[in-house]
Amino acid sequence: MQKQNKLWRVLFAVAIIAIAIQQLIFSVFMPVIIPWPTELAKSPAAVWVGSIILAAIAVLIIGDSKARPAAIYLGLLFLLLVLFFHIPNQFLTTPAFLGSWNNALKLFALSGCAFIVAASLPQTGTFTTGFERMIPFGSCFLAIVMIVFGIEHFVYIGFMPRLVPKGIPFPVFWSYFTGVALIAAGLGIILNIKLRLAASLLGLMIFIWFLLLHIPRALADPHSGNGNEIVSAFEALAFSCAAFILAASNKKIGVKAKPKKG
Incomplete structure (x- = not known):
């Protein structure tokens, strides 16, 4: 189990490092890190400093001695970026549009x-x-987002089937199925109901997307939006790795596992 966790932890860190490298290549913060069109997002000095810090923290996560504090700092950094950049930007631009x-x-x-x-x-x-x-809030953060993304599969059902890889039949069905699966997994994690199963299936589903959806899209279009498809692929990889790590813990982080009967 520890070896599996180490593998997923390393892959999670690699995904973050890859996003940082992508920013250095295009000399711009990816929208998932700093929202556009703020001037800071396009400042070469800020991009280099921010990306190097991001990559350095992720490198520490790969090792064992400093991995836990590095992961905590990474979580705090991302949370602060959401609170001080993303949320204000959304209320100034398109607060009512869920997709934005x-x-x-x-x-x-x-x-x-x-x-x-x-x-x-x-x-x-x-x-x-x-x-x-x-x-303890980590699993809730991930679960809440998965639930919202699941809801989006119903709200934007006119668009979602386009994301299903060509050659796979019944794209509308798979869009609905994915929406239900995301919502169910998120609820299972938050409510601590069959958490290991919910997290395992969530990790597997997103990893399948990573292989069948995100990698082909990234290879087909590696340049648009400053390599946004590549970044999306590594985001999916990071989500799946965290879900697998959560599943391996066999309990909701911060909450005691339910005792087995008998």
Whole structure:
């Protein structure tokens, strides 16, 4: 189990490093990190400093000695970006359009993923102790976003079937099915009902999307939106890794597992 967690933790960190590298290549913050069209998002100096910090924290997550505090700091960093950049930007632009909140929601989920990673690691006794209280919220952050994304599959059913890879029959059915699956997984995690099964299936479903949907789209269009399709692929990888780590914990982080009967 520890080896599996290490694998998913490393892949999660690789996904974050890849997003940072993508920013360095295009010299712009990806919208999921800093929302456009703010000037900060296009500042070369800010992009380089921010991306190097992001990559450095992710590198620490790969190792064992500093992985837990690094994951906590990453979760806090993402959460602060949501609170101080994404939310104000949304209220100034298109607050009523649910789809325009996707980048804020993705970063909120990535914050939760980082806390989930931190929870899977032993305490180190470092000065991150004061921030440990954020860890129990990790699974809730991820679950809330999955529920919202599931709802979007119904709200935007006219668009969602277009994302189903060509050659797969019944795209409308799969759009509805995915929406139901996301909502069910999110509720299972939040309510601590069959959590291990819910998290495992969520991780598997998103990893399948990563392979069948995101990688082909990234290969077909690696340049549009400063490589947004590539970033979307690594976001999906990060979500699936966190879900697998959560499943391996066999309980909702921060809540005691239900005792087995008998």
